[in-house]
Amino acid sequence: MLQIDGWKRVLILLTCVVGLFLALPNAFYPRVEAHNDAVADLEVGMSGNGLEELAAGWPSWMPSSLVNLGLDLRGGAHLLAEVQVSDVYKARMTATWPEVRDLLREERATIGTIRLQPGPDDELRVKISKPDAIQEAASIVRGLARPVVSLTGAGATDIQVSTEGDTIIVRLSEAERLATDQRTVQQALEIVRRRIDEVGTREPTIQRQGTDRILIQVPGIGSASELKDIIGTTAQLTFHPVVGRVGSADAPAGVGNQNLPSLDEEGVFYTVENAPVVTGEELVDAQPTFDQNGRPAVNFRFNPTGARKFGDYTAENIGSPFAIVLDGEVVSAPTIQSHIPGGSGIITGRFSVEETTNLAVLLRAGALPAELTFLEERTIGPELGQDSIEAGRIACIVAFVGVLVFMFLSYGTFGLFANIALIINVGMIFGLLSVIGATLTLPGIAGIVLTIGMAVDANVLVFERIREELKTSKGPARAIDLGYEKALSAILDANITTFITAVILFAVGSGPVRGFAITLGLGIMTSVFTAIFVTRLMVIIWFERRRPKTIEV
Amino acid sequence: MRLRLVPQNTKWDFFSRPLLWLGISTALMIAALVSFSIQGLNLGIDFTGGTTIRTESAQPVVVAEYREALTPLQLGDVSIVEVDDLSFTDDQNVTIIKFQAQAGEEAVSADLIRQVQAQLQTVVPDITFVAVESVGPEVSGELITKAVLAVTLAIAAVLIYIWLRFEWQFALGAVAALVHDVVLTIGVFSELQIKFDLAIIAALLTIVGYSLNDTVVVFDRVRENLRKYKKMELKEVLNISINETLSRTVMTSVTTLLALVSLYVLGGDVIRGFVFAMIWGVIVGTYSSVFIASAVLLKLGVKRDWSKPDNTSGNQFSNVDA
Numbered sequence: 001m002l003q004i005d006g007w008k009r010v011l012i013l014l015t016c017v018v019g020l021f022l023a024l025p026n027a028f029y030p031r032v033e034a035h036n037d038a039v040a041d042l043e044v045g046m047s048g049n050g051l052e053e054l055a056a057g058w059p060s061w062m063p064s065s066l067v068n069l070g071l072d073l074r075g076g077a078h079l080l081a082e083v084q085v086s087d088v089y090k091a092r093m094t095a096t097w098p099e100v101r102d103l104l105r106e107e108r109a110t111i112g113t114i115r116l117q118p119g120p121d122d123e124l125r126v127k128i129s130k131p132d133a134i135q136e137a138a139s140i141v142r143g144l145a146r147p148v149v150s151l152t153g154a155g156a157t158d159i160q161v162s163t164e165g166d167t168i169i170v171r172l173s174e175a176e177r178l179a180t181d182q183r184t185v186q187q188a189l190e191i192v193r194r195r196i197d198e199v200g201t202r203e204p205t206i207q208r209q210g211t212d213r214i215l216i217q218v219p220g221i222g223s224a225s226e227l228k229d230i231i232g233t234t235a236q237l238t239f240h241p242v243v244g245r246v247g248s249a250d251a252p253a254g255v256g257n258q259n260l261p262s263l264d265e266e267g268v269f270y271t272v273e274n275a276p277v278v279t280g281e282e283l284v285d286a287q288p289t290f291d292q293n294g295r296p297a298v299n300f301r302f303n304p305t306g307a308r309k310f311g312d313y314t315a316e317n318i319g320s321p322f323a324i325v326l327d328g329e330v331v332s333a334p335t336i337q338s339h340i341p342g343g344s345g346i347i348t349g350r351f352s353v354e355e356t357t358n359l360a361v362l363l364r365a366g367a368l369p370a371e372l373t374f375l376e377e378r379t380i381g382p383e384l385g386q387d388s389i390e391a392g393r394i395a396c397i398v399a400f401v402g403v404l405v406f407m408f409l410s411y412g413t414f415g416l417f418a419n420i421a422l423i424i425n426v427g428m429i430f431g432l433l434s435v436i437g438a439t440l441t442l443p444g445i446a447g448i449v450l451t452i453g454m455a456v457d458a459n460v461l462v463f464e465r466i467r468e469e470l471k472t473s474k475g476p477a478r479a480i481d482l483g484y485e486k487a488l489s490a491i492l493d494a495n496i497t498t499f500i501t502a503v504i505l506f507a508v509g510s511g512p513v514r515g516f517a518i519t520l521g522l523g524i525m526t527s528v529f530t531a532i533f534v535t536r537l538m539v540i541i542w543f544e545r546r547r548p549k550t551i552e553v
Numbered sequence: 554m555r556l557r558l559v560p561q562n563t564k565w566d567f568f569s570r571p572l573l574w575l576g577i578s579t580a581l582m583i584a585a586l587v588s589f590s591i592q593g594l595n596l597g598i599d600f601t602g603g604t605t606i607r608t609e610s611a612q613p614v615v616v617a618e619y620r621e622a623l624t625p626l627q628l629g630d631v632s633i634v635e636v637d638d639l640s641f642t643d644d645q646n647v648t649i650i651k652f653q654a655q656a657g658e659e660a661v662s663a664d665l666i667r668q669v670q671a672q673l674q675t676v677v678p679d680i681t682f683v684a685v686e687s688v689g690p691e692v693s694g695e696l697i698t699k700a701v702l703a704v705t706l707a708i709a710a711v712l713i714y715i716w717l718r719f720e721w722q723f724a725l726g727a728v729a730a731l732v733h734d735v736v737l738t739i740g741v742f743s744e745l746q747i748k749f750d751l752a753i754i755a756a757l758l759t760i761v762g763y764s765l766n767d768t769v770v771v772f773d774r775v776r777e778n779l780r781k782y783k784k785m786e787l788k789e790v791l792n793i794s795i796n797e798t799l800s801r802t803v804m805t806s807v808t809t810l811l812a813l814v815s816l817y818v819l820g821g822d823v824i825r826g827f828v829f830a831m832i833w834g835v836i837v838g839t840y841s842s843v844f845i846a847s848a849v850l851l852k853l854g855v856k857r858d859w860s861k862p863d864n865t866s867g868n869q870f871s872n873v874d875a
Contacts, residue, residue: 072823080692224685225663232663374663375692381683384607384823391640391821398819399812406808409556442824443752449816450759450831453809454766457801460808461770464801471562490773493718497769498762500714501707505758508703513755520759552555 004540012533016424019526022063022431032058032066039064065434069219070441070515073389075382076219077227080375083188083212085181087370089122089172092180094274096124096159096170097256100141104128111137116255117167124170131166138163141170148175185212187369192216192231194365213375224379234327234371235362237280237300237347239310240272242321242333263329264350270330272323277313279367282306286363288356289346296356297348300363307343315339326359392445399449400426407456411463414553417538418459421530425455428526429519438522441515451523458495458531461487466553476551480543484536491528499524558807559800567795567843568788568851574844578733585740594743597750600697602654602690604666608673610680611644619648622676626668628652638822647683647822654690700754704735707758711765719772722853727768730846734764734837741833752827760834763809767802767842774798775847779855787855791847799843806839 004012025032038054058064071078097116104114104126112129119125128137138161145157156175161168172180185208192214193206205217218227243257246269253259253271262268282303289299302310313322314336323333324347331349351359403422407415429448433440466483474482502524505517598605614635623631629652636647650673655665666685673680688696708731716724735757742749774794782790810832817828 082691225667228663374687375689377663377685377687379682379685381681383609384683387640388821388823391819392816395816395819398815402811402815403808406556406811410558410804412555443755443827446816446820446824446827446831449812449820450809453812454763454805456808457766457805460801460804464798464804467800468797486777490770493769493773494766497711497714497765500710501758501762501765504703504707504710505755508699508706509751509755510699513751516752516755516759520762 004537009537012537015529016428016534019428019431020424022065022435023427025058025062025064025066026430026434028058029066032064036064036066063434065437067430067433068437068439069385069389070439070444071217071219071378071385072380072442073385073440074219075380075385076217077221077224078376078378079216079224079227079231080209080377081214081216081231081372082375083185083214084371084373085184085212086122088180088184089177092172093122093124093170096144098275099144100124100126100170103140103144104137107137107140118255119169122171126168126170127166128168129166134163134166134168138168141168148173148179181212184369185214188372189214191366191368195230195362198361198365214372220382224377228374228377230358230362232372232374233362234368235280235359236327236367237283237363238276238325239278240276240323240325241317242323243271243273245270260323260325260328260330262333263326263331270323270333272325272330276325277322278302278306278310280363281367282309283363286360288353288360291346291348295348296351296353297346298351298356298360298363299346300344302343304343307341310343311339311341388442392442396445396449396452399452403452403456411553413542414463414539417535417542418456418463420538421459421535422452422455424534425523425526425530426452428530429522432522432526433519438518439515440519443513443516444519447516447519447523451520451527455523455527455530458491458527459535461491462531462535463553470551470553476548477543480539480551484532488532491531495524495528558803563796563799565796567792567847571848571851575848578841578845581740582733582736585736585743588740589743592743592746594739594749595746597748598651598686598688598693599751600693600700600749602688602693603652604654604685604687605649605651606666606669606682607684608648608650608680609683610646610677612646612677612679614646614648616648618676619650619673622672623650623669626665626672628655628669636822639818640821654688696751700751703754704757704761707761708732711761715769715772719776720856722850722855723772725853726846726849727765727772729849730768730838730841731761731764733841733845734760734834737837738830738834742830747826747829750826752824753830756827756830756834759831760838763835764838764841767805767838768846770801771795771798771842771847772850775850788851791851795843795847802839802843806835809835
């Protein structure tokens with residue numbers, strides 16, 4: 001009847017001890033955190049600055065996982081960015097134009113002259129002067145199509161060519177768009193990661209969300225705007241042939257050309273060809289430097305292919321100007337003085353030293369394949385986070401003490417058992433949170449406080465049941481036994497239903513809500529465990545020792 | 554001497570005036586819906602899009618000054634609320650400034666936030682911006698959908714679980730109680746115009762969980778007593794079951810409230826709305842599991858011929874060995 005096998009007792013005790021042991025590092029949070037940082041630094045080969053000392057501050061045989069503090073507790077910046085994937089369609093179409101042009105020109109005899117028509121950004125419209133040969137022209141252009149490189153798009157080609165009267169329309173195929181989106185977001189993610197790493201903040205979270213979004217969380221920084229300057233700049237560096245200089249953006253530029261504003265001179269626009277000669281993708285290095293006049297500038301070097309293109313272009317176009325364009329603005333438009341074979345150059349403009357440093361970082365990390373827009377931005381100051389932790393801690397302690405006292409007043413010795421179980425329970429929640437590397441948020445603290453209140457529920461159910469069974473005077477041993485047995489179904493049903501809501505919260509929720517769901521879910525598991533096993537074990541051991549004739553619950 | 558919140562062996566009749574309780578609840582629910590449809594919820598930026606800035610300054614806050622500083626920016630509807638809390642020190646003067654997402658902007662404008670901060674700094678030089686949160690309209694729309702989805706899913710999942718474990722009448726009774734709790738909570742939020750944001754959705758779902766927890770405990774006892782007293786009238790069985798579990802219901806509510814109230818008072822203003830929702834939910838949830846869930850069950854009636862052989866704890870977990 002009232003007994004638990006020896007091995008089960010050992011197992012229950014062991015579980016409790018392990019849980020509490022895992023929770024222990026959280027009691028020495030600053031010290032363990034310093035230890036973990038120091039160990040990580042030592043691993044990557046750093047030394048000195050008392051790192052060894054910090055690493056020794058916490059014994060290495062002890063568990064060192066901590067509960068991560070969420071941004072609302074630690075302070076930091078949270079950004080949700082959307083990658084404008086359609087930017088890439090436009091760039092692809094622009095890049096296709098010279099190929100199409102060269103190919104069709106060879107067939108001038110049959111299809112006549114060709115002209116680029118204005119159209120939507122993601123289309124290339126080419127008009128030919130001999131409409132009769134339109135099908136021939138289209139099939140020539142189709143020859144440019146390449147198979148799509150992706151798992152789902154097997155068999156499809158990257159461009160779709162259709163005709164409309166005397167116009168050939170080229171656009172990206174659906175499969176290619178999907179594949180491109182995928183690549184674009186992946187690239188953007190990688191570049192954002194590189195940029196944040198270059199700046200060197202600790203433990204950033206950079207995650208892909210949905211199809212075209214990136215979630216960026218950087219703890220410990222006080223302002224999101226700095227972060228946005230680093231992440232949000234596209235840093236698309238391109239070199240274009242210059243057609244002319246005009247006074248307004250609306251001046252006719254001619255098809256295949258565009259007017260770009262000058263970075264330095266207000267009201268000055270350059271008409272440049274859409275298709276760039278070389279792009280920033282072909283850069284291998286960029287460093288802040290000074291030009292011959294001592295102004296801050298950025299020095300860059302091309303890879304071999306970029307260097308060859310650049311060299312060929314400068315050799316053929318001595319005497320004509322070309323534009324260095326950064327994110328749609330002309331940084332400078334020097335005239336080519338001579339053939340530049342080395343593949344390196346310098347960007348000058350009205351930069352400050354800080355701007356050149358940043359620009360060099362951005363160019364090194366690579367340009368974003370598409371623009372990022374920010375859909376959500378949250379910055380929590382570290383002080384506010386600290387205040388929240390402090391308030392949460394005090395509230396937890398008060399709630400804890402209140403419940404402990406109340407339980408003891410209501411159930412006496414049994415209440416005391418429930419209290420010990422409650423302490424173990426909260427310890428185990430922290431232990432589990434640390435092990436799975438979960439993040440504790442402010443609603444998460446509320447979840448723990450709620451668990452403190454609700455954890456006693458299972459015990460209350462049992463104790464109330466024992467009281468009832470005592471009334472039918474079956475003797476204390478039988479009453480305790482029946483109390484546990486009969487309360488079990490209510491405990492399980494009640495907790496499973498709550499657990500279901502926790503799971504749904506976790507699945508559908510995001511951010512802080514998720515943190516709440518995790519603590520609630522874990523709290524349910526640990527509280528059921530402690531009520532069914534731990535309190536029971538204590539009651540049984542107590543009963544075996546005392547063998548009371550009557551008990552009061 | 555034990556602390557007893559409920560006298561021993563109560564024999565209160567909870568169904569002597571069924572119409573009274575159902576009437577009160579219905580009236581409250583109607584009031585909640587009316588308040589909701591007239592005033593609407595004070596939706597936070599999670600759901601409307603927009604920006605909130607939490608400022609802190611050593612100088613006393615003059616809301617009019619803040620407002621004046623922001624007027625030139627033409628932000629539309631700006632709300633400036635001074636916040637006070639026990640945990641603040643004397644030279645900690647906190648406000649929360651909220652403005653809408655600007656028309657025609659899909660994304661969050663960093664420039665605008667900078668302008669706002671610069672304007673405020675001209676009026677209050679020592680002002681600091683301890684938290685800035687901005688949500689674009691596109692995301693906020695999705696957050697609403699997700700929130701509604703979460704609450705609906707939770708209720709549906711629970712309906713199915715109770716239906717499987719009990720009978721469909723029990724499931725309906727439990728869900729009636731849930732809907733009651735959710736409606737009343739939304740009513741309170743719209744009546745008192747407390748900020749309704751994402752965290753409140755989490756609170757709503759917790760209320761759903763808590764209310765169920767309570768209801769299921771009562772139902773579990775009803776099921777047991779239905780087997781025990783095969784000939785007794787359903788109303789009597791319900792009454793006995795509620796009385797038997799009353800002590801536990803009150804105990805658990807009190808411990809939970811104890812914890813929540815301490816969090817409400819001491820936990821800081823950031824989560825006060827969230828905790829308020831939960832406190833309210835615990836009170837309403839306790840009430841509804843006694844008066845609504847069981848009353849609905851009484852109205853629907855229950856199939857009495859349990860096919861399983863009678864056994865005292867008669868459920869599928871009775872052979873679980875602890």
